[in-house]
Amino acid sequence: MTRHRRRLRRWATGPVGRTRAALLSELGEPLSTPDLAARLGVTAGAVSQHLGALRAAGLVTTRRTGRTAVHLRTRTGTVLTAEPSGRPGPGTAGTTADAPNG
Template sequence: MLRIHFTDTDLLNTRVATAPDPHWELVLSLRHLRRRVVPPRYGDWHREVVAQFARLPHPRPPEAYREVAVDPYWEDIRAGVDGDRALRIRALLDGGVHGLLGSYVPTMRWTPPTLHVRSALDRDHELRGRGLLLQPSYFCHGGGHLPEDPDAPPVLVHPAAQPQADPAGDKALARLMGATRAGILIAAGTACTSGELARRVGVSAPTVSHHLSALRDAGLLRTVSHGTSAFHVRTRTGSALVNSSCAFR
């Protein structure tokens, strides 16, 4: 168990990373490739990468691993991190920094002033007023990672939240309002920017803007400005429609 101790200043300086970390995605994906048994969510990725490596000429070119195992999956990696960030922003808006730190169960448990993190190591870490950067990772699985050097920048790498999908409900909603519009409404369960929605649904930014306008006009979604960004989130009516979509089968 990793125990991270916060001061009041640390709480003020705690933040969520804005994008995946290429170094950590490379390192953590390599750990999965070397395992004989991989978590089910990485099963297809593992089979595809092993097959790709088998077709590479020998000796393999430098940095070939990244080009085969990480780069082709970067949109999936980024979408996973974007989804986690949207979830944490919503937790922060609803409950402040305590709500944010309390949203990481079961990987972490927040008992102020200490964050308990699943880890292969048993140690304590004092932030000493520097705050903590929470870095979601697509390839991180099970526990969290923090630099062992107490003087290194405190960055906690943790598993990105996995969306809880209801395929039957998603298909029913798509039949009702179209696949793209349904995908946007489902993804907007947590506050997302237009770019995040475009990546998660797999459409262009102009397409997202068109559908956002229609969803707002229907009272299913609202847009909230925060600084230089605009976040889109479902209204209660929109959430009720998504939650009851299984009834349309």
């Protein structure tokens, strides 16, 4: 196991928790709540609750287009998931949001 994976495992089992860490990892690209729920095998309600906590911590931003909300990591969220080399971590498509969006 690489140092990066060990660091992520400690982080995920600590105060953030595995589901929130998995959500943050998936949000390297904009995804909707139903998409995240399907990817993680949890309910949309559970995803919404976890996203609320991640958003309050400044790690995720949400943008609405009509009736669809899409979620994306902030730069801070990306830093937390980055590999020690400074490269973005798993699930990163190279996009991040500048700051949480109300």
